[in-house]
Amino acid sequence: xxxxxxxxxxxxxxxxxxxxxxxxxxxxxxxxxxxxxxxxxxxxxxxxxxxxxxxxxxxxxxxxxxxxxxxxxxxxxxxxxxxxxxxxxxxxxxxxxxxxxxxxxxxxxxxxxxxxxxxxxxxxxxxxxxxxxxxxxxxxxxxxxxxxxxxxxxxxxxxxxxxxxxxxxxxxxxxxxxxxxxxxxxxxxxxxxxxxxxxxxxxxxxxxxxxxxxxxxxxxxxxxxxxxxxxxxxxxxxxxxxxxxxxxxxxxxxxxxxxxxxxxxxxxxxxxxxxxxxxxxxx
Numbered sequence: 347x348x349x350x351x352x353x354x355x356x357x358x359x360x361x362x363x364x365x366x367x368x369x370x371x372x373x374x375x376x377x378x379x380x381x382x383x384x385x386x387x388x389x390x391x392x393x394x395x396x397x398x399x400x401x402x403x404x405x406x407x408x409x410x411x412x413x414x415x416x417x418x419x420x421x422x423x424x425x426x427x428x429x430x431x432x433x434x435x436x437x438x439x440x441x442x443x444x445x446x447x448x449x450x451x452x453x454x455x456x457x458x459x460x461x462x463x464x465x466x467x468x469x470x471x472x473x474x475x476x477x478x479x480x481x482x483x484x485x486x487x488x489x490x491x492x493x494x495x496x497x498x499x500x501x502x503x504x505x506x507x508x509x510x511x512x513x514x515x516x517x518x519x520x521x522x523x524x525x526x527x528x529x530x531x532x533x534x535x536x537x538x539x540x541x542x543x544x545x546x547x548x549x550x551x552x553x554x555x556x557x558x559x560x561x562x563x564x565x566x567x568x569x570x571x572x573x574x575x576x577x578x579x580x581x582x583x584x585x586x587x588x589x590x591x592x593x594x595x596x597x598x599x600x601x602x603x604x605x606x607x608x609x610x611x612x613x614x615x616x617x618x619x620x621x622x623x624x625x626x627x628x629x
Contacts, residue, residue: 352381353404354609357388357396358411363574365627366409369602372623373614381406381610388414397421397438401446407439407609409602415481422448431518432488434481437605449608452485455601456571457493460542462600463592464567469494472541473524475566476500477533477557479507482546482571487511487525490542491518499536501528503547534560544569550578561587571597576628595621595628 356366362385370383386408388396393414400408410418415434419425422438423445429435435448460467474490476483479502487498498515502508508527515525528536537543537559543566549557551572556579561568568584573594581591599616607613 350380352379352406352610354381354383354407354409355386355400355405356383356409356411357386357393357400358414359387359389361385361387361411364411365573365598365624366411366602368627369599369620369624370606372620373606373612374610377610377612377614379610379612390414390417393417394421397446401440401444405440407437407605409605410436410438412481419448422446424448426450428453428488431514432481432484433514434484436481436485436601437608439608450485451601451604452482452597453489453492454604455597455599456486457489458600459594459596460489460569460592463596464569464590466590467542467567469496473497473499473539474542474544475528475536475540476544476546477549477559478502478546479504479511480546483544484511484514486544486546486571487515488518491515491523496522497524499526499528499540501530501533501536503530505529537561537564537566540564540566542567542569544571545578545580546571548572550580556580561589564589567592570594573598573628576625595624599624 356364364385367383367385374381418435425448429448429450432450437449437451439447474495500508500512512525512527548554552574561583567590569592570578570580571594572578584591
């Protein structure tokens with residue numbers, strides 16, 4: 347690696363499982379760039395120290411994953427409107443003066459994946475039901491409102507967090523919208539009226555309990571942002587009932603594209619070969 351090599355990374359804890367290095371380094375090789383991208387485990391108590399060192403060590407930017415997406419905002423010199431409205435930063439660029447500029451590409455990745463994997467879905471199809479109220483849920487709600495969805499129901503195990511997200515989401519747009527919350531125990535009832543169900547929780551992820559929800563009366567498209575395993579118990583249940591499914595892998599791939607462009611000046615494509623390679627690594 348030369349002094350001119352552009353460096354980028356993903357920071358989080360734990361982050362060893364991240365597929366981001368595979369994605370970005372594949373693009374780096376594809377476009378013949380003098381650059382590299384790696385995963386760095388950063389404990390919460392060491393976040394500020396690490397962020398300062400990355401800026402000083404010549405990094406052009408970095409991605410941010412759990413549990414740092416909110417805390418990183420206070421360490422950025424600027425945070426754009428999108429990230430502020432979502433309430434989380436997942437991508438940081440570092441300028442020539444070492445200043446940190448935070449943004450959020452999760453909303454872009456979420457909606458691009460939805461449109462690609464479920465071409466029959468449209469904002470006017472009906473209400474969207476969001477399971478979860480963390481950073482990913484915030485990005486999903488923002489993306490859906492921006493796309494024109496007018497009815498959203500937020501269902502989370504912590505009712506206060508669901509209420510906080512609903513309150514914040516109402517500030518996203520000026521048009522007439524309906525954003526409601528639903529008690530976690532009533533989640534199976536809520537699915538009945540949904541045109542789109544989105545799981546943003548970790549339930550169903552490898553090593554986590556499955557998401558317990560009854561899709562017996564559902565007629566909606568089912569989107570799970572979990573990508574390990576690629577077909578979660580929720581998506582398998584949806585498949586068995588003939589419901590359209592959207593896996594989380596495309597969101598991961600598409601959110602990486604604007605970040606890569608920000609750092610390296612090239613907007614990459616998600617081609618079938620890369621998608622197949624990432625699918626193999628996710629299973």
